[in-house]
Amino acid sequence: MEKLQQMKDTLQIHIDSIQDELNSLSQDIWSHPELAGNETKAHDRLVRFFSQRDGAWTVESHFKLPTAFRASWGPVGGGPKEGNTVLNVGFLCEYDALPDLGHACGHNLIAEVGAAAAVGLKAALDGHSELPVPVKITVLGTPAEEAIGGKIDLIHAGAFSDLDLVFMAHPAQQDASFLPTVTIEEVTVKYHGKASHASAYPWEGVNALDAAVLAYNNLSALRQQLKPEWRLHGIIKNGGVKPNIIPAYAELEFYLRTPLLKDLLNLKAKAEACFRAAALATGCQVEIIYPCHTYYNILPNATLANLYESNGKTLGIEFPEQPDFFSGSTDFGNVSFIVPGIHAFFSIGSAALNHTKEYTEAAGAEKAQLFTLRTAKALAMTAVDVVCRPDLLQQTREDFSRAKLKQENVLL
Ligand SMILES: [Zn+2]
Numbered sequence: 199m200e201k202l203q204q205m206k207d208t209l210q211i212h213i214d215s216i217q218d219e220l221n222s223l224s225q226d227i228w229s230h231p232e233l234a235g236n237e238t239k240a241h242d243r244l245v246r247f248f249s250q251r252d253g254a255w256t257v258e259s260h261f262k263l264p265t266a267f268r269a270s271w272g273p274v275g276g277g278p279k280e281g282n283t284v285l286n287v288g289f290l291c292e293y294d295a296l297p298d299l300g301h302a303c304g305h306n307l308i309a310e311v312g313a314a315a316a317v318g319l320k321a322a323l324d325g326h327s328e329l330p331v332p333v334k335i336t337v338l339g340t341p342a343e344e345a346i347g348g349k350i351d352l353i354h355a356g357a358f359s360d361l362d363l364v365f366m367a368h369p370a371q372q373d374a375s376f377l378p379t380v381t382i383e384e385v386t387v388k389y390h391g392k393a394s395h396a397s398a399y400p401w402e403g404v405n406a407l408d409a410a411v412l413a414y415n416n417l418s419a420l421r422q423q424l425k426p427e428w429r430l431h432g433i434i435k436n437g438g439v440k441p442n443i444i445p446a447y448a449e450l451e452f453y454l455r456t457p458l459l460k461d462l463l464n465l466k467a468k469a470e471a472c473f474r475a476a477a478l479a480t481g482c483q484v485e486i487i488y489p490c491h492t493y494y495n496i497l498p499n500a501t502l503a504n505l506y507e508s509n510g511k512t513l514g515i516e517f518p519e520q521p522d523f524f525s526g527s528t529d530f531g532n533v534s535f536i537v538p539g540i541h542a543f544f545s546i547g548s549a550a551l552n553h554t555k556e557y558t559e560a561a562g563a564e565k566a567q568l569f570t571l572r573t574a575k576a577l578a579m580t581a582v583d584v585v586c587r588p589d590l591l592q593q594t595r596e597d598f599s600r601a602k603l604k605q606e607n608v609l610l
């Protein structure tokens with residue numbers, strides 16, 4: 199127990215000793231906001247951060263995606279493979295910004311938390327050869343959270359297959375070890391009709407705008423029958439070119455969200471029926487396209503959440519009552535289905551809401567630093583608990599299997 203506390207003290211001292219460097223890392227990312235998939239400066243900055251740490255980290259730039267990276271420290275191995283003896287602890291950094299708003303979701307601070315927690319854990323582990331298992335630390339730079347779901351591309355590319363645990367934290371309005379995020383599916387619907395003079399020969403045309411309007415109204419009627427937490431919202435993106443031409447083409451964009459993945463499949467089926475019914479009624483052809491990855495809900499992990507809270511409390515973090523419902527979505531949800539992990543949320547000392555100009559300011563403010571670094575410390579301390587106590591590691595794995603089993607009928 200004494201050793202555990204010593205390691206936790208060491209990591210706090212280490213993170214404090216490089217706080218200026220960590221602050222300038224997130225400041226540099228904040229001052230050069232880059233959109234999903236185009237985070238070249240942030241990528242280079244983080245690669246430099248890990249490359250310059252006395253050669254202790256093996257850094258792979260452009261890892262599997264153009265703006266993803268991987269930095270690792272420790273022995274070779276890791277992951278749930280047969281015969282593997284290395285415990286590979288992952289930390290995730292996000293760093294994409296939003297159009298027009300800059301870092302209004304504070305992903306510059308996610309990058310700082312991930313980097314700080316990883317180097318903090320390394321400082322705690324350095325020189326401790328008597329750990330129950332050899333430990334490796336892996337930092338993954340995961341781009342494009344706001345638009346495409348970079349983590350899902352990385353999952354498909356095998357970037358998570360050698361990880362045993364995964365840690366990250368996201369700026370929010372409050373501190374929480376878990377919030378029930380929701381799934382999200384984007385859908386584009388294209389109606390193809392036939393143009394004709396709208397006054398002289400309207401009967402020769404097939405009206406694609408009518409299909410779009412009927413579909414919109416079908417979905418509005420459907421909304422009344424949905425559970426309170428389900429969301430269905432969208433726009434008519436293209437509704438024809440001129441009033442005297444029967445529209446030959448119309449396009450809708452909708453987002454579907456539900457707390458659980460199995461409900462999302464249900465909602466998708468209902469929405470598709472609405473889209474197809476409108477095509478049938480008007481005689482249009484319909485294309486239903488899902489242009490992005492489906493973001494899953496985050497699976498809770500009670501062991502990691504409890505450890506994070508008890509470590510956080512020793513650092514002065516307060517954890518208010520969790521809201522029953524939280525409508526945010528993240529591609530970490532998909533990660534939580536394949537690796538046991540935690541996606542904590544942290545206050546940055548501002549009442550501003552994510553995705554607003556005010557939040558951009560807060561994410562770049564000096565005041566956010568205290569909150570960011572203590573979050574990094576709480577994450578690294580939680581990692582120390584799990585790597586030093588096989589009973590907690592076992593519990594964490596059991597929580598993961600249990601949470602996954604609950605959603606068994608849905609699947610990957
Ligand atoms: Zn966001």
Ligand SMILES: [Zn+2]
Nearest residue numbers: 303305343368
């Ligand atoms: Zn975000």
